Amino acid sequence: EAGVTQSPTHLIKTRGQQATLRCSPISGHTSVYWYQQALGLGLQFLLWYDEGEERNRGNFPPRFSGRQFPNYSSELNVNALELEDSALYLCASSAGQVHNEQFFGPGTRLTVL
Amino acid sequence: AQSVTQLGSHVSVSEGALVLLRCNYSSSVPPYLFWYVQYPNQGLQLLLKYTSAATLVKGINGFEAEFKKSETSFHLTKPSAHMSDAAEYFCAVSDQRGGGTSYGKLTFGQGTILTVHP
Numbered sequence: 001e002a003g004v005t006q007s008p009t010h011l012i013k014t015r016g017q018q019a020t021l022r023c024s025p026i027s028g029h030t031s032v033y034w035y036q037q038a039l040g041l042g043l044q045f046l047l048w049y050d051e052g053e054e055r056n057r058g059n060f061p062p063r064f065s066g067r068q069f070p071n072y073s074s075e076l077n078v079n080a081l082e083l084e085d086s087a088l089y090l091c092a093s094s095a096g097q098v099h100n101e102q103f104f105g106p107g108t109r110l111t112v113l
Numbered sequence: 114a115q116s117v118t119q120l121g122s123h124v125s126v127s128e129g130a131l132v133l134l135r136c137n138y139s140s141s142v143p144p145y146l147f148w149y150v151q152y153p154n155q156g157l158q159l160l161l162k163y164t165s166a167a168t169l170v171k172g173i174n175g176f177e178a179e180f181k182k183s184e185t186s187f188h189l190t191k192p193s194a195h196m197s198d199a200a201e202y203f204c205a206v207s208d209q210r211g212g213g214t215s216y217g218k219l220t221f222g223q224g225t226i227l228t229v230h231p
Contacts, residue, residue, distance in 0.1 A: 048217045
């Protein structure tokens with residue numbers, strides 16, 4: 001069974017640009033979660049999508065947005081990049097809300113210069 | 114609101130020694146609790162989970178954890194450390210109940226880096 005995949009592995013942008021990160025969940029999983037792991041700030045919940053709808057959102061500004069496609073893959077968009085957006089962005093998927101067991105991908109390392 | 118506190122950002126043990134990583138949680142509703150491990154430059158791998166069944170939970174790679182409601186703790190242990198256990202470990206809590214701002218998300222502790230000496 002293939003795990004959660006994310007692309008790209010690394011992404012380098014400059015301040016003010018936009019970044020798009022992609023995630024493919026485990027086959028059969030309908031929920032996708034995004035987390036930010038920034039140095040010194042730990043793992044912070046960003047967004048949760050289920051069946052194409054945004055179900056919950058963490059304490060992040062509106063320039064962090066995303067969507068979930070009909071095939072359950074997901075995209076995270078970060079507009080007007082700031083230096084502090086540099087982090088590892090982790091995507092996770094789950095089969096539903098039973099026990100909320102989330103399986104994580106390898107992450108996308110975003111560097112903002 | 115949920116929160117997780119991991120006592121000790123760094124723990125160092127000798128190979129073959131007991132591993133004990135501490136986690137205390139705060140939750141206003143019955144929680145689900147998880148331990149994840151992260152190796153350098155990788156994502157998180159689930160070690161074990163507590164979902165209100167047995168209080169002693171066994172996971173992969175010889176790890177186990179005990180849910181103690183009275184102490185609001187979910188400490189991770191392994192009887193004998195291996196060099197391959199060196200990694201960062203995260204305790205996480207999620208809300209069993211539907212709705213609310215904490216629904217669906219995992220709230221993580223700050224992580225504990227485990228170093229294993231030969």
